[in-house]
Amino acid sequence: MRYLPHTETDIQQMLTTIGVKSLDELFTTIPTHxxxxxxxxxxxxxxxxxxxxHLESLASRQPTGAxxxxxxxxxxxxxxxxxxxxxxxxxxxxxxxxxxxxxxGTLQITFEFQxxxxxxxxxxxxxASMYDGASAAAEAALMSVRVSGGKRNRIVVxxxxxxxxxxxxxxxxxxxxxxxxxxxxxxxxxxLDALEAAVDxxxxxxxxxxPNFFGVVDDLAGAAKIAHAKGALAISCTTExxxxxxxxxxxxxxxxxxxxxxxxxxxGLNFGGPGLGFFATREKFLRQFPGRVAGATVDRNGQRGFxxxxxxxxxxxxxxxxxxxICTNHGLNATATTIHLSxxxxxxxxxxxxxxWRRARYAxxxxxxxxxxxxxxxxxxxxxxxxxxxxxxxxxxxAGLSGGLPLKRYYPELGDGLLLCVTELHDKSRIDxxxxxxx
Amino acid sequence: xxxxxxxxxxxxxxxxxxxxxxxxERSEAGRMGVSLPEAGVPEADPATEIPAELLRGEIADFxxxxxxxxxxxxxxxxxxxxxxxxxxxxxxxxxxxxxxxxNEWAARLPGFAGAHPYLPEEQSxxxxxxxxxxxxxxxxxxxxxxxxxxxxAGAQGELSGLMMIRAWHIDNHGTPRKKxxxxxxxxxxxxxxxxxxxxxTVQLASNEHGVIEPATVAxxxxxxxxxxxxxxxxxxxxxxxxxxxxxxxxxxxxxxVYGDGANMNALLGVARPGDMGIDVxxxxxxxxxxxxxxxxxxxxxxxxxAEKLVPYLxxxxxxxxxxxxxxxxxxxxxVGKLRTFWGNFGMHVRAYAYIREYGxxxxxxxxxxxxxxxxxxxxxxxxxxxxxxxxxxLHEVVYTxxxxxxxxxxxxxxxxxxxxxxxxxxxxYFPLIVPGALMVEPTETETKETLExxxxxxxxxxxxxxxxxxxxxxxxxxxxxxxxxxxRAARRPILRWTPDLDVGA
Numbered sequence: 001m002r003y004l005p006h007t008e009t010d011i012q013q014m015l016t017t018i019g020v021k022s023l024d025e026l027f028t029t030i031p032t033h034x035x036x037x038x039x040x041x042x043x044x045x046x047x048x049x050x051x052x053x054h055l056e057s058l059a060s061r062q063p064t065g066a067x068x069x070x071x072x073x074x075x076x077x078x079x080x081x082x083x084x085x086x087x088x089x090x091x092x093x094x095x096x097x098x099x100x101x102x103x104x105g106t107l108q109i110t111f112e113f114q115x116x117x118x119x120x121x122x123x124x125x126x127x128a129s130m131y132d133g134a135s136a137a138a139e140a141a142l143m144s145v146r147v148s149g150g151k152r153n154r155i156v157v158x159x160x161x162x163x164x165x166x167x168x169x170x171x172x173x174x175x176x177x178x179x180x181x182x183x184x185x186x187x188x189x190x191x192l193d194a195l196e197a198a199v200d201x202x203x204x205x206x207x208x209x210x211p212n213f214f215g216v217v218d219d220l221a222g223a224a225k226i227a228h229a230k231g232a233l234a235i236s237c238t239t240e241x242x243x244x245x246x247x248x249x250x251x252x253x254x255x256x257x258x259x260x261x262x263x264x265x266x267x268g269l270n271f272g273g274p275g276l277g278f279f280a281t282r283e284k285f286l287r288q289f290p291g292r293v294a295g296a297t298v299d300r301n302g303q304r305g306f307x308x309x310x311x312x313x314x315x316x317x318x319x320x321x322x323x324x325x326i327c328t329n330h331g332l333n334a335t336a337t338t339i340h341l342s343x344x345x346x347x348x349x350x351x352x353x354x355x356x357w358r359r360a361r362y363a364x365x366x367x368x369x370x371x372x373x374x375x376x377x378x379x380x381x382x383x384x385x386x387x388x389x390x391x392x393x394x395x396x397x398x399a400g401l402s403g404g405l406p407l408k409r410y411y412p413e414l415g416d417g418l419l420l421c422v423t424e425l426h427d428k429s430r431i432d433x434x435x436x437x438x439x
Numbered sequence: 440x441x442x443x444x445x446x447x448x449x450x451x452x453x454x455x456x457x458x459x460x461x462x463x464e465r466s467e468a469g470r471m472g473v474s475l476p477e478a479g480v481p482e483a484d485p486a487t488e489i490p491a492e493l494l495r496g497e498i499a500d501f502x503x504x505x506x507x508x509x510x511x512x513x514x515x516x517x518x519x520x521x522x523x524x525x526x527x528x529x530x531x532x533x534x535x536x537x538x539x540x541x542n543e544w545a546a547r548l549p550g551f552a553g554a555h556p557y558l559p560e561e562q563s564x565x566x567x568x569x570x571x572x573x574x575x576x577x578x579x580x581x582x583x584x585x586x587x588x589x590x591x592a593g594a595q596g597e598l599s600g601l602m603m604i605r606a607w608h609i610d611n612h613g614t615p616r617k618k619x620x621x622x623x624x625x626x627x628x629x630x631x632x633x634x635x636x637x638x639x640t641v642q643l644a645s646n647e648h649g650v651i652e653p654a655t656v657a658x659x660x661x662x663x664x665x666x667x668x669x670x671x672x673x674x675x676x677x678x679x680x681x682x683x684x685x686x687x688x689x690x691x692x693x694x695x696v697y698g699d700g701a702n703m704n705a706l707l708g709v710a711r712p713g714d715m716g717i718d719v720x721x722x723x724x725x726x727x728x729x730x731x732x733x734x735x736x737x738x739x740x741x742x743x744x745a746e747k748l749v750p751y752l753x754x755x756x757x758x759x760x761x762x763x764x765x766x767x768x769x770x771x772x773x774v775g776k777l778r779t780f781w782g783n784f785g786m787h788v789r790a791y792a793y794i795r796e797y798g799x800x801x802x803x804x805x806x807x808x809x810x811x812x813x814x815x816x817x818x819x820x821x822x823x824x825x826x827x828x829x830x831x832x833l834h835e836v837v838y839t840x841x842x843x844x845x846x847x848x849x850x851x852x853x854x855x856x857x858x859x860x861x862x863x864x865x866x867x868y869f870p871l872i873v874p875g876a877l878m879v880e881p882t883e884t885e886t887k888e889t890l891e892x893x894x895x896x897x898x899x900x901x902x903x904x905x906x907x908x909x910x911x912x913x914x915x916x917x918x919x920x921x922x923x924x925x926x927r928a929a930r931r932p933i934l935r936w937t938p939d940l941d942v943g944a
Contacts, residue, residue, distance in 0.1 A: 001801055003537050004808055005886040014811055014887060018818045023807045026814055029678040029831055030710050040708045041579050045798025048541055055792060059550030061565030067555045072779055075555065079473060081506050083547070089524025090517040093538050095863070096735040100925075101918040102858055105520035106734035109513070112462055115935040119498050125934050128735065131591035134779040142635075164779045171602070171753075171775035176637065217493055246485055248495045261779075270546075271566045272556030272780025273591070274737035286932060292735065296942045297928035300913075304942045305920040309928040315594070315631035316869075320640050325631035328592035328725075332733030342462045342509045343472030346501035354485065355478050361488070362480035379489040393559060405557050428479045 002048075067403030068396070068434055070383045070421030071213070072133065072162050072239045073272050074264045077424055082266045082339045092332055097294075100307045106331065107306035110294040113338040120241065121258035122249025123280040127291035128308075129334040130277030130326065133261030134165045137207060137237050138172035139279065139290045139324055140257045144205030144233040145177070146288050146323065152204035152232070154178045158190040158223075160212035162239055163410040169207065178202075188216035188376025188385070196226050203232040205257075210236040210250055211243055213410075214419065215383030216376050224254025233257060240264055241278070242423075243381040245353025257281045266340030267333050276333035287313060290324030352424060356382035360422040363431045367420075370439035375407075375417045388418035392438055399437035401430070451861030456919045459515040463936045466502035472509045500938065519919050520734070521863050527889050529816075531835045531866040531878025532626070532674055534704045534726035536809075539796070542729065542789035551788055556780040560765045566784065567764035570757045573791040574741075580794075580802070581700070581720055582713025583743035587752045588782040593701060595777055596721030596740025597632040597668075602774040603719060603744060603751035604666045604695045605636055610772070612693060616665035620689075622651050624674045624870040629699060638665060645872060649675040649828035653684045660692050670699035671712065674870040676813065676832030676880070678705075686716025695719065695748075703727040704882065705810060705834035708803030712743075719744045724783075728790035739786035753777055808883040809834040812890055816881055819894035823901045827873040835880035837873050838865075848904040848911050850875040855922060856903070858915035860896040 006014070011023070020026060027035065046054060066075035086092060090105060097103030097110070110128045117126035130136040141155045155173060157166050159181045170179050182194040190208050199206060206227035210220045224234035236250035238260035250258040262276040263269075281289050287310070295309035315322040344352060360382040364374060367386050375385035385407060389395065396404050407417035418438075422431060486494060504512070522528075528535035546552065554566050570588055577586040590596035605615040619633040622643045630640040641659055646652050656667060667689050671679045679685070686696045698712045698720030704727045706712075712720045724730045724739040732738075744752065754773040755766035766781065797805060810833045817826065817836045825841040840850040854864030854877070866878040881890055904911055915921065933942060 001797070001804070003539065003884050004801075004804060005884070006808060006811075010887045011808075011811065014815045018811075018814050023811060026807070026810045026831070027709060027833070029680055029833070031680065031683070034683065034710050034715055036708060036710055036714070040799040040802060042576055042799040042802070043795065045801050046795050048796070051541060051792060051796050052544070054795065055545045055569075055788070056548065058565040058569050059545075059548035061568075062550030062554045063558070063562050064549045064553055066553075067558060069555050069557055071557050073556055075553070079506075081472075081510055085510065085513045085517070087543065088514065088517040090520040090522045091513075092543075092731045092733050093522030093524045094520045094734040095522075095528065095530060095533060095535060095732045099521075099854065099858065099864055100923050101855070101915050101920055102519075102521035102863065103734070104918070104920055105516035105518065108459070108461065108516055108519070109734075111934075111936070115461075115463060116501075118935045119500055131595060131737075132778050132780075135591065135595070135777065162779075164776060167776040168778060171777055172635075217489060221492070246494065247489070248493050253493075268552040268785075269555050270552055271554040271563070271784035273778070273783040274739075274785055275779060293934055295928040296933040296940070297924045298942055299920040299923045301921055303920055305923045307923050307925050307928045309925065309934075310932060312929070315627040317627070318631075319627045320630035320634035322627070322631040322634075325594045325598060325628050325635050326592075327594045327628050328736040328738045330591075330733075330737045331735030332731070333737060335734065338462075339509065339513055342502055342504060342512065343506055344501075345466070345471055345473075345503040346468065346497045346499065347503060348471045348473045348475065349501060350497045351475055352473070355475060357485050358478045358483050359480055361483050379493070397559075397562070402558055402562060403555065424476060427476065431480075 063402050065402065066425035068401065068420045068422065068426065069403030069405055070240055071405050071419055072261065073269050074240055074421065075269060075423055075425050076264050078266055078268055079343060082336055085339050086332065086336055091335060097308060100305065104305060107294050109335050109338050111296065111306050113334045114294060116338060116341045117278050117280050120244040121280040122251030123258055124283040125286055126278065126280040127289060127293045129329040130279050130291055131330060132275035132277045133239055134168035136259035136277035136279050137165045138169045140235045140259045141169050141205050141207060142172060143288055143290060147233060147285060148204045152202050154180060154203045156180050156182060156198045156203055156206045158182055158208040160184040160188060160190055160214060160218065161207055161209040161237055162213045165237055187378035188214040189218045189378045190223060192219060192222050192226065195223060199226055199230045199232055201230055203230055205233045205235050207235045207237055210238050211240060211381050214376055214385050215380040216378035217247060220250055220255060221253040235259065240381065240383060242353050242356060245349040246357055246381060262337045266336035274330055274333055276330050276337055288323060291326055292329050356423050359426060360384060363422045366431065366435045367438060370435050372438050375414060382423055383421040385417045385419050387416050388438055392418050395437045399433055401434055401437065451859050451917045453917055456518055457515045459512060461936050462502045462512055465504055465508055465512065468503050470503040470505050472504055472506040526861055527885060527893055528863040529865050529879045529881050530863060531880040532701055533866065534880060534882060536729055536882040537884040538729055538731040539793065542792045545792045546785045546788045564764055567757055569791055570787055571759050571764050573787050574757055576794050577722060577741055578743055580707060581743035582711025584746040585749045585752060586741050586743040588741045588787055589753045589777060590740035590742055591778050591783055592736065592738035593721055593723045593740040594628040594632060596742045597628055598635060599753050599774060599777050600697050600719045600721055600742045601632055601636050603748045606751045606774050607748055608665055617663045619665055620659050620667040623872050625668060625670060626699060626701060629668045648830050649677045650679050651685060653681045653688055656685050657688050660688055660694065662692055664692065664694045666695040666697050668697040668699060670701055672702045672705050672833045675828055675837050676835035677828060677830060678833055682715045701726060705806055707806040708799060709806050713745060719748055724786050724790040729793045730786045730789040737783050737786060739783040805883050812881040812883060812885055816879060816890050816894055820897045823898055827876060835878055838877040838879060839873055840875035843904045846904045846908045848908045850877050852911040852914065853877060853900055856900050856911045856914040857896065859917045862893060862896065
């Protein structure tokens with residue numbers, strides 16, 4: 001085995017130095033009857049080439065080609081430059097940067113990532129990343145309860161927020177919490193009247209999608225105003241962060257916390273994970289927010305450097321009194337995002353966002369002309385829902401395409417709604433093929 | 440191998456390391472580092488559809504650099520890092536073993552990397568089969584009935600495990616119960632996860648041999664206790680020899696036992712938590728099964744459970760029916776979802792590749808050699824370095840700075856000096872019950888001579904601590920930055936770049 005170095009002679013010499021006769025003798029602290037007396041019932045070992053053949057045969061059963069589908073995981077072009085940098089062993093085989101002197105690469109990238117998140121969201125502080133958008137949303141809701149000093153325990157969530165995000169918020173809020181959902185209207189946006197009725201003095205946080213699950217740009221400012229009127233925090237959730245290239249920053253629309261998913265920048269779909277949760281908030285909540293964070297400081301010679309900081313909020317110091325149980329962040333995904341955002345830059349981000357919007361608009365218009373009218377009237381970015389024929393999924397597959405999500409899976413009342421996403425990976429001919437399949 | 444070329448203490452050396460500003464400080468408006476296609480569709484202006492107050496223009500403070508500039512920037516930053524690919528990484532409890540390259544290749548296969556989680560099951564058979572096979576393998580290795588692959592990391596695994604325990608109590612006792620017992624040597628995530636679910640945590644003291652006595656558990660155990668959380672081997676690397684009896688005591692009062700699988704690298708094919716009486720445990724795929732740590736994640740924290748907890752597993756659960764694989768969402772007793780989609784699939788691919796490449800005998804060798812390596816270092820240095828607990832541990836050994844007390848040199852100084860010798864420091868000041876702890880876990884992938892060179896470095900440092908303690912206080916000298924002011928960072932937090940950024944001197 002090429003990862004295990006010892007020869008029989010090595011092992012014998014080492015055992016002699018230790019003062020035992022056999023490897024078995026190293027395990028005498030485990031009661032004999034608890035030791036497994038048979039090999040594990042696993043398939044036999046494979047050599048490298050056989051392993052590659054096996055994995056290739058599994059992977060080859062998956063379709064390739066960008067699906068017309070987002071719904072929380074977005075197909076985008078990942079430049080080879082991003083992936084090749086990620087394959088630098090110093091980056092992907094590094095540990096959490098608890099020893100800052102030999103982790104300045106990871107720490108500076110984290111600091112740059114945090115800066116990108118604050119610029120995209122219009123908020124002042126961001127953490128080093130979280131597991132994914134949904135757990136970040138759940139952590140945001142928990143933080144809103146914390147900010148209220150534990151006095152408020154109601155979380156109000158828009159039903160137009162991603163169904164899995166709502167599900168996760170409920171999972172994280174067990175005893176003593178109340179999670180209330182408010183409906184959306186014919187424009188696909190959260191009904192503000194219903195929201196106003198649901199938000200009370202006991203409400204800690206209000207969560208809305210921006211854009212929401214239907215791709216519709218929700219009235220975040222209106223929702224924030226309602227939250228603030230009752231002293232609750234406004235939380236925006238963004239699953240498609242490329243929208244920040246076109247849409248106003250949530251912090252400037254009144255969001256106190258902006259969370260969501262940044263997989264769109266530099267990360268593949270990977271069957272839904274690992275994603276990249278982001279978490280940004282206002283400076284005044286600096287000591288309340290969850291997760292790792294990098295900060296700038298100086299070394300003993302006065303030279304600038306970076307460290308993990310504010311760790312007194314975290315579980316390894318504060319244990320049961322920590323702001324969250326989270327330990328791991330999604331550092332390598334954040335690295336991919338930082339690299340991709342650096343390459344996109346000021347001009348590329350905006351241009352890519354406009355390109356996505358424009359192609360999606362073309363698809364919407366062509367589909368409407370072919371009889372697939374939009375389900376909602378509200379403004380959208382690169383994702384949208386249309387009324388589609390009942391057998392649309394079969395038609396899409398038959399046309400050699402993939403994607404589309406029948407909305408009835410999560411919203412029975414939206415019977416013939418089909419959620420679609422169009423990005424820079426879908427050129428006009430592919431869009432035309434989709435339209436032809438659904439016409 | 441000649442000492443002439445490989446000095447016994449493997450001193451770290453300096454190559455060409457380049458200073459690198461923040462990417463925001465490299466910017467020159469007008470540059471771009473990506474290639475974008477023409478839209479190829481009719482011109483349109485977003486302002487015709489999206490209200491003006493919801494639109495923004497370019498973000499002025501974003502950097503503008505070419506691909507070449509960005510590549511150099513991140514290559515230079517990478518060179519300021521130390522990874523497993525750079526050298527020996529004896530970081531206890533974190534299992535920094537070699538990350539096989541074929542696993543990275545596998546995760547990047549277009550069928551896997553490009554798979555959308557919401558495609559119909561018939562278009563996801565390859566990915567689902569891989570998950571199913573991994574689920575079966577992890578259940579067998581743990582000696583459990585089933586394993587959820589959903590949790591994103593160990594802490595989320597703990598949370599889902601505790602949620603299942605909580606749900607089981609509600610079903611069986613009509614109450615979630617109130618308390619969770621946690622040994623004083625546990626990871627901080629254990630009490631934090633329990634607190635998140637509203638449990639009161641009760642700390643159990645380890646005995647003078649570093650293990651938990653059955654009597655300690657019996658004294659704390661009552662019908663308000665939901666579960667005991669045990670790491671086995673514990674964070675001292677010591678096998679909790681009374682585990683079976685402890686499980687019996689907990690079960691007798693209607694409680695359950697949670698196993699923190701952080702240290703499973705000691706037990707693969709050797710012993711199984713399920714056979715010991717443990718009801719639920721999480722794995723850290725990034726520890727035991729070689730998925731890369733990535734500078735702080737992503738990890739993956741699958742949770743294996745005994746039969747009685749299977750109905751409570753998070754949704755969905757991958758199942759095989761005939762020759763097809765599907766996700767079962769219809770699980771009425773499930774604790775729900777903890778994250779989007781089906782887990783950190785990219786990590787599942789790597790862990791599965793790892794398990795298949797080793798096979799059953801190979802995995803057993805992994806644990807046996809991991810233990811051999813840890814005990815070999817101990818044999819080489821225990822005359823000079825105080826071992827926190829005398830009895831034999833398994834895959835890691837906790838040393839202390841006690842023998843250096845009169846020199847004023849601390850564990851932190853030792854850690855920083857090891858950097859100048861070319862090593863990543865061990866885990867320091869953990870577990871909390873050991874003052875000045877240095878937790879050394881070499882893993883199975885290191886050669887005998889690497890272990891010997893490390894031992895020589897440890898001995899040289901002990902000698903230097905007596906001869907010139909100030910030198911150790913000034914370490915490290917060789918990295919691109921020297922010891923950093925962490926107090927200042929916490930007192931005056933600067934968490935992002937702004938155009939007027941000035942960290943000061």
